[in-house]
Amino acid sequence: MNAQAGPAVADETSHRKPVQGPLSAYIRDYLARLRGGELGSAPAIVGLVVITAFFAIVHQGFLSAYNLEALVIQAAPIIVMAMGLVFVLLLGEIDLSAGTTGGLCSAIMAVLLLRHGQPWWIGVLAGLATGLVIGFVMGWLRARAGIPSFVITLATFLAFQGLTLILIGGQGSVILPTGSPLISLENSFVPIWLGWTLLGIFVLGYAAVKLIDARGRRESGLPATPVVVIVAKVIAVALLGSAFTYEMGINRNLITNAFFSNKAQGEPWAVVLLVLLFVIWHFTLSRTRYGRHVYAVGGNEEAARRAGVVVSRIRISVFVICSGMAAISGVVAASLLQSVQSNAGAGNTLLLAVGAAVIGGTSLFGGRGRMIDAVLGGLVVAVIINGMSDLIQGSNSSGYEWVVTGAVLLLAAGFDAVVRRGRST
Amino acid sequence: MNAQAGPAVADETSHRKPVQGPLSAYIRDYLARLRGGELGSAPAIVGLVVITAFFAIVHQGFLSAYNLEALVIQAAPIIVMAMGLVFVLLLGEIDLSAGTTGGLCSAIMAVLLLRHGQPWWIGVLAGLATGLVIGFVMGWLRARAGIPSFVITLATFLAFQGLTLILIGGQGSVILPTGSPLISLENSFVPIWLGWTLLGIFVLGYAAVKLIDARGRRESGLPATPVVVIVAKVIAVALLGSAFTYEMGINRNLITNAFFSNKAQGEPWAVVLLVLLFVIWHFTLSRTRYGRHVYAVGGNEEAARRAGVVVSRIRISVFVICSGMAAISGVVAASLLQSVQSNAGAGNTLLLAVGAAVIGGTSLFGGRGRMIDAVLGGLVVAVIINGMSDLIQGSNSSGYEWVVTGAVLLLAAGFDAVVRRGRST
């Protein structure tokens, strides 16, 4: 009966469900969990589909390859920032300065490139390093000095806005050199063959991981996802990916004429960046000790502390990750605008990114959230902004646009809340 | 042993401190509580004094009657909004839209006044009513539909910004009629004799409440604050109030020239409004059943629910109060600027008000906060902004101003955190 040694007590203890074919058991289980309120990404996905359908109806051309690409590159900076914020939110903290941190880092990059003639990668590295240092300092202030993160990041929100303004100075904006790889990130495209190859690698990798997992569990005598389900999931991913890659393969040039015929086809490089970042952070959160500790600290800091987790280190690390991702987001935004403004990252940037994470399903009180939330929520926000930009016209349009954006955001969240309703009680 | 009936068991139970004269016992107790980390307003007060001293040294004229008045009328809208936010924060909620709610309400007021020729009080009532309705709807969405308040108020933040813009339109602002009592609130002054009278009433009221309290406790056989301490406190309040009233009695006009020669003396009416609001809400939070329930829901929602508190009603009510106070804050801001901007309440308005409450000592996680926090924190923020605008000059000054404001905010909060340090462990 000694737990350290005793190996063979009770497999039947942990799973007493009547065995009735793994597939039907799996489905029954899934439905029961759905009914029980464990909805995962379902509400965000349904919300995304509904909003997309809405705009596709009222705004003809919304689903064209041209607009789809625009949507993706507009969503990219929001999603990247939201990914970083998920870490901070998981600990119940907030980083109000993520937007201006991104702005500052991209300003540093731009200034190095243009005023000091550095190559682009030095600029990017410097921007990223700045982000990491900023995150470390803010995390340290939170974890060691015990200042509430709302106040720290409110202060840095203001300060970084000022620093960016000082750096960019009286020019209003610094324009990135044409043809720099930086600009390519959001403005040039993966060759079509490479797009398909990457998709293939991604789908195969996904399949491999799922299958190896299931085999491992079966070998350990634990119930595993049935192979049929895995195959179905892989096919779904492959289909979605193919549809996207195919549509991105269409030439998106709106007009061709005698003078001019360059082609715009292939998915933007930003997509590759997004997938890469998603895979890395998803893996970190779900399969590493570090990720487990992040959830534990967010769920019950005292429990984590008593279990020997170095809470302050975790706390600092999430700020570092968040600011680092903010820096990347800043670089992506700079690539999108091919320039860095003196007010980069100010305004609603941060609120939209936090909104994205929350709509995706991440809690502001810590302990609940996943990487996919940032992606789905970011897409919802980008769809709303993109769809809205066409809906209302006129020089006073922004007033109506704000109103409608707010209303749609509320609808999306309300829908989400109603779907999740079952969970309470 | 029946608790409902049995009256006479154990007074010695609840207070076993050796009795050694009420005053020294009181002081010993106070010091012990300080050491134990129950600091109340001490850190915010010390922080306020330090920052004020700093600016008084580097910026000659900072403590002049003129600047003191400016400081008070600038702080007024922030403090009023922070007061409302304290309620929302006490429940662990956030209202990102408080700023734009204030903007919208003041816009409605301005439009009624100027485009529909309504008297000023109809405008104010309409604005206030709008605020209350907004609060009710947001509270309802939070409490009944279960949407996270961050998302609701992010949506309304955007939507109200849009509505204000639509209402005010492309001219950028609507100017309030000159001479309207609305403008007087922040721009004209209580006659000096009335100022002193009001101060007298306030001090007497304060003394009466404290003394009656102490008598009540003594009559019930409970330990009470010694009369000496009460007298000391009353004298302190009277001295502070007199110093302020006296300084506000000085003519603040610095120059006269060929064009004009006016006098400015007496405290601004806004001070009277602030004191009134403070007394009402302080009373509500500390001495009514409702206030007790707000704290309980913020501390442990489930406990409150089990004790029969109608949690959803409390939740809705705090949003109503917050939005109502936001509306008042909007009116005060309109009075300050003698006009309503199409971007009224946007920008950093909300962040600064929340920052004020947090610096004052209110927690963002609910359950901890008092009215005085809003006042002290609001003063800290106003002192920083006011002090800063003079400190930095030169090209790009706005950039440096942001940076230094951020730094000072961080210092103020860091100081606060270090002082409160003792509490943890």
Place this chain on the structure above:
Amino acid sequence: GNNNNNSSGSSTTPPPNTKVGVLLPDTASSPRWVSADPNELRKQCTANKLTCYIDNANNSATTMESQAQALINQGVGVLLVTNLDSGSGKAIESLAKQHNVVAIDYDRLTTGGTAEYYVSYDNVKVGEDQGTALTACPQVAGKAAVGYVDIDGAPTDNNATLFAQGYNSVLSKQAGWKKLGEQTGNWDPATAQTVFTTMLGKNPTLNAVMVANDTMAQSVINVLKSQGLAGKVAVSGQDATAGGLDNVMAGTQCFTIYKPVAGEADVAIKLAGQILSGQKPTAPATIKDPTSGREVPSYLADPTVITKKNVALPVTDGYETAASVCPTPALVKLCNENGIHTP
């Protein structure tokens, strides 16, 4: 007819009060407020032996109000106000008046306000110049049918309204010109880019884009570039920013509007000097305040349209530095071709 030869006041004995306050609006509507104006104003102040206090309100009316308070507390005798909007501008001016400080509207007229003078470029005129210059762009000049879209500045900014009023009055009168859409870019490049992406998706054959300033023009050009349309479509601008000049040289932007700050700053500071020395100068013109109907004594300057032909002007004037206009080797080459010479 006192005197409007402004320089005469500076040779007399120093006036008792030499303090001038300057309130600038923001940093987003135009980069000029960040360094061009502060630098020029300071230069003029030194030249006129005045002490200048220059603040920027960061697009917040409350901040500007508190800055005004602080400046009055400093004891300034004259306050130059570039309002964020007429309402807050008026509040500041009446505050100034209450405290016996003379207010001058700088660059933006405070309608319904109480400023004693107005020193500016004429913003409706700026808009009209933008409209006229757009019709002259090679991409559209002489075309029988032109489709165009407007991307306006922030609707919260009265100036944006005035610019739009100016260019729309010109463009709507052009025969064969058809407005395909009008949206606001909020002075924000990201918004402008999103908005224009959608506009172009709907109207791929548009010929001209009336953009309110250079920063947003950059976003429009980004989108056009991705479609291989940069240079094929006439794009306007304003402010003669470094980036704007680059785009004008590259041919992707048709023109920008150059408003030499010196033209305003020296007039305003000299005026302030005269007021501080106790005079009541008479302005060469008046502008009618549309709200109050008051005739405001005004000093008005004219903007210059910058096209590829005179692109070097802002640099030779010292408004922009060659270094910031030509940061990369490719641009240095382009600059040299267009008469901008880097050291």
Place this chain on the structure above:
Amino acid sequence: MKTLELRGVGKSFGPVVALSEVDFSAEAGDVTALVGDNGAGKSTLVKCIGGIHRIDAGEILVDGEPQQLHEPRDAARLGIEIVHQDLALADNLDVVGNMFLGRERVGRLRTLDENTMEKLASQTLASLGVRTVRSVRQRVASLSGGQRQTVAIAKSVLWSSKIVILDEPTAALGVAQTEQVLDLVRRLADRGVAVVLVSHNMNDVMQVADSIAVLFLGRMATQVRRKDVTQTQVVELITSGRSGELGLPAESRGATQ
């Protein structure tokens, strides 16, 4: 007529069936013990009665009337007072604040009558044998486990209720305090209150109970009079759902899993 009666009550949490077809009753003047293994569903049953969980099936009757219990307030209105196992106390309030939460005394001008509440709180705590709570003005966050438990119990005895349910009230209590609480339970019943006591301590149960209900894996194994069973039988019922003739029929045991 039973003061409290449950008929065929069922409750599931998503895939987990916590209660199924539970019948249970408590009579005025009786102490009814509710026992069962860990995870048998005792607290879930108590929460259903308290309006914290809504039941999925069956009905709850108070004084013979079927009642809808959707909110803790509904239960309070019917005179049901509960001390839950997961004591819900507002950590940011002091002992007095917690004890009178939801039923604050108000005086002139509808302001809180703190003095009366403070006195009553001290007296009630003393009557429960608590001697180590330094001050009733102390925030409950700083109390020891047993002290918290006492505050929760004291809260429930401050009101005259028809039904008092105590979910493991003595789990954290010291020897003397446990005696006081058992004493209190007995006295409440003698005053005509229907008392339900959830406990794992068989000695206590056998000492004070008039009737014993045994839950086994979410089903009611049996409810019998105290005098009809021995302690050994009760323990057997708890651990296997069956003891001789008593309890669940053999074939149905464990089917709820």
Place this chain on the structure above:
Amino acid sequence: MKTLELRGVGKSFGPVVALSEVDFSAEAGDVTALVGDNGAGKSTLVKCIGGIHRIDAGEILVDGEPQQLHEPRDAARLGIEIVHQDLALADNLDVVGNMFLGRERVGRLRTLDENTMEKLASQTLASLGVRTVRSVRQRVASLSGGQRQTVAIAKSVLWSSKIVILDEPTAALGVAQTEQVLDLVRRLADRGVAVVLVSHNMNDVMQVADSIAVLFLGRMATQVRRKDVTQTQVVELITSGRSGELGLPAESRGATQ
């Protein structure tokens, strides 16, 4: 040499003196019971040993060496494993996640070895007599009070430690589970672990303890061998700090208040 020894330990919370001049020791192979009234300071003492509270005075020795315990990690590093009374479990993690928190097993690529952990968790729970936890993949938020308690205990026995401290481990447990835990306590001691058991249940204490330490109002009344006292004496010590020759000298009782 004592495995764990406290000398003159004192701890105050602001004005409240929770412990003063406490001496205490636990030896390898012994079960040392720590008893005392509610609020006597038992949990505070345990938290001081666990590095959750820093002591204000005195010293803590492990294997005769004075140690600085500032963080729970410090205690863990010394081989001290504690089940606290206020079970700290992360509600958002499942049973496995909680049981292995801070000591996750990792496999290839330093990824979590979920399979091994899941198996070990199931086995440990089973060994503690828990039969009602449906799945170790369940989030602990959904567990019953006793189930939570078992998870916390299971967490502590997963590791081979030198000192195991259990603060009222059986308070929420059923009859069978309590037996299992007492059994476990005995077996741990027999394996040479120094076990400290905090409990209010005198039967349990008298059954398993080798040594009994009694706290009274923050002071150590006495620490004696089990065989030298009777249950009545222990109860007297708990309630009055004194029993015959044992305990605090008459004049000092209550002086800490």
